[in-house]
Amino acid sequence: MASTFHSVSLMTLVSAGLLAACNPKTEAPQHPSGKEKTTKTEMLESGAAILQTDSPLQPMNIYLDGFHADKNNPAHQMEAHHFCRQVNEDFAQCVLFDGNTRQANLIGIEYIISETLFESLPEQEKQYWHPHNYEILSGLLIAPGIPGIAEKELMKGKMNSYGKTWHVWNSAPFGKAGDKIPLGEATLEWSFNQDDEALPGLVEKRDQHMKVSANEKRNERADLKALAKPQAGVDALKGKFPGPTRPLPGVEDKKATNPK
Structure with a gap:
């Protein structure tokens, strides 16, 4: 990639870290089944926090918030809080939660790769x-x-770039009841690729809570369209969402632009 998380200056990231502490908190929608922690367990946790260092979770300090749809059932959608580490210029790895507080539940993982790495993959893997x-x-x-x-x-x-995302806990599906503990098989998640694929209210609820505007950010990022290349998978779920959808200029399926 020409530019990654690393391109943001150190001082900017430090400032970002300070500001991130002021983010609106999104509490976990589920409190897992089980007994409350004992004093003994809490003491062991406190000791571990002091004595066990160099955790692989510590570098996962880039916070992203977005949405996923089940690839096999696109009407099943949810917000996902990503905490990521940029491993190198072409590869990042993220842990996914249903909130952004210490009580949030771990619901999945996402790997993010550059266009260069994606093109190196076998066709079956893509x-x-x-x-x-x-x-x-x-x-x-x-x-x-x-x-x-x-x-x-x-x-x-x-x-x-591209992402490979698996959810292992259906804790917070939009408009539906989630599970108290992880049940069933992992699900492969997909991205939205046209307007109106997201269920009504999904984005609006996030924007209101986080005090942001997706529409304003769309306008602010309009010049990034010049960087957009046709991508594989844009039309993978075309026609599989509940209602009519509309394309966004600059977002094109690779097969549609290079028909065989």
């Missing part, structure tokens, strides 16, 4: 990776709490 350009250009994907200039630079670095 079916698992969803495109990101619509999420960025539409304003649906946000980095809460960081200055606008830093957020836009971050999003610029993710243009033409």
